[in-house]
Amino acid sequence: MTGTEGEPRTIRTAVVGYGLAGSVFHAPLLATNASYSLDAVATSDAGRQAAASSRLPGVEVVRDGAAVLERAADLDLVVLATPPMTHYPLAKAALEAGLDVVVDKPFAVTSAQGQELVDLARQLGRVLTVFHNRRWDGDFLTLQKLLAVQGVGEVTRFESSFERWSPTIGKAWKARATAADGGGTLFDLGSHLIDQAIQLFGPATVLHAELTARRSDERADDDVFLVLRHHSGVVSHLAMNMLCAQQGPRFRVLGSIGGFTKHGVDPQEPYIAAGGSPLDAEYGVEAAEWAGLLGRDGHLDPLPTERGNYPEFYRLLAEKILDGGAESPLPLPVDPKDAVEVLKIIEAAHELG
Structure with a gap:
């Protein structure tokens, strides 16, 4: 995290994916919260690359999550706003790279994948949360x-x-x-x-x-x-x-x-x-x-x-990260274990339906 002595620290952040979730939810919320610096956006779509460059001057636009992870040493947080099937591998790689992680919903495509990510984050001492933003509708x-x-x-x-x-x-x-x-x-x-x-x-x-x-x-x-x-x-x-x-x-x-x-x-x-x-x-x-x-x-x-108050998600997350991250007693905006329970309900519904 950046910030010299006496100055507020900022959470160096990358958003992976710049479709609806990345462009309408995550990037605007991060860009308007002084606790974060939005340093990179990843998208492989040329039109979205141009849109990100236009709307977010000074933000580096890269092709994909792999390019973001290559910059892990210069980041603190990665936000995954990509299709669901990519959530588990990207979140796992980001946690193993030493980054805190926000995953858009659905957390993963199985509850077993979600639980594995919860366990991995705990083992590595990283912050992991899920963007169930409609708690703030x-x-x-x-x-x-x-x-x-x-x-x-x-x-x-x-x-x-x-x-x-x-x-x-x-x-x-x-x-x-x-x-x-x-x-x-x-x-x-x-x-x-x-x-x-x-x-x-x-x-x-x-x-x-x-x-x-x-x-x-x-x-x-x-x-x-x-x-x-x-x-x-x-x-x-x-x-x-x-x-x-x-x-x-x-x-x-x-x-x-x-x-x-x-x-x-x-x-x-x-x-x-x-x-x-x-x-x-x-x-x-x-x-x-x-x-x-x-x-x-x-x-x-x-x-x-x-x-409505979607900014509250990132306010709570910043408090948690800046207070010591996974070791802080402050609550996460969304406990990822809650998201695992959601996936269990989805799995049961698929079995019945």
Whole structure:
């Protein structure tokens, strides 16, 4: 880490992959956090190389993860924003090169791979975390706050969905990827929904799974419905659909004294994609008309949405690394063991579906 005596240290960072995850999530969050210096971006795509050079002046643009690892001595942290099948080998190589590692979701393509990475990081004394960023969606933060004060009473059912109208597959690797490669919406959107459900209601088992491929070029799944039973007694219904012409609620929570229904999707991703900055006053702020409704039919009140806060992930990570890394008692933004549990649910769903 750079920084002379008396000056703040900065975490020298490289982002591997500059598609949606690298360009919209990781690079903007890192570039606007003074605890990090974004030193390198890796992408083999010529168009993305040009975009990275234009948007990130002074950042070295290299071809791939191997080129980043050749510079390991001049780095502290590597962020993997690459297709899922590359996560395990790249994360393993980065840890063995002495780097701390952020892995985008899904953590790996099997829970065994994920657990091996967790064990390796512990053995090597490196920081390892997984970018389950939707723990900082505004609607999810709102729901967490509501449940903390038992705003709907005892929860009996939790419904959560990510539904999109995407009749064609826009990315070449997604069109090629099978479930064994980490392809499909269960690995993609499902990783978020499962993680959120477990964060809210604790460990769970899969009671029912429907996995369907409706698009002609889909090699894994693009329409998924899961039923989870949490050890706490709550039942979660999770739906992911890439061919949905009319979207339902993002969340519906039913409880003993009321319910909460929320439509719409967190605005942070489209805001950055449109050229906004995480430092803008409007960043993460949802329009008032998208507020969820709390109560019972006939007695519904709007519940304003909390401000979304993806930058919190990298703030917490910087605190951990700068406080001593793996030896620090400070928490990780996401414990990678949580991501292993998500993969176990995905594996169980594949077996049932």
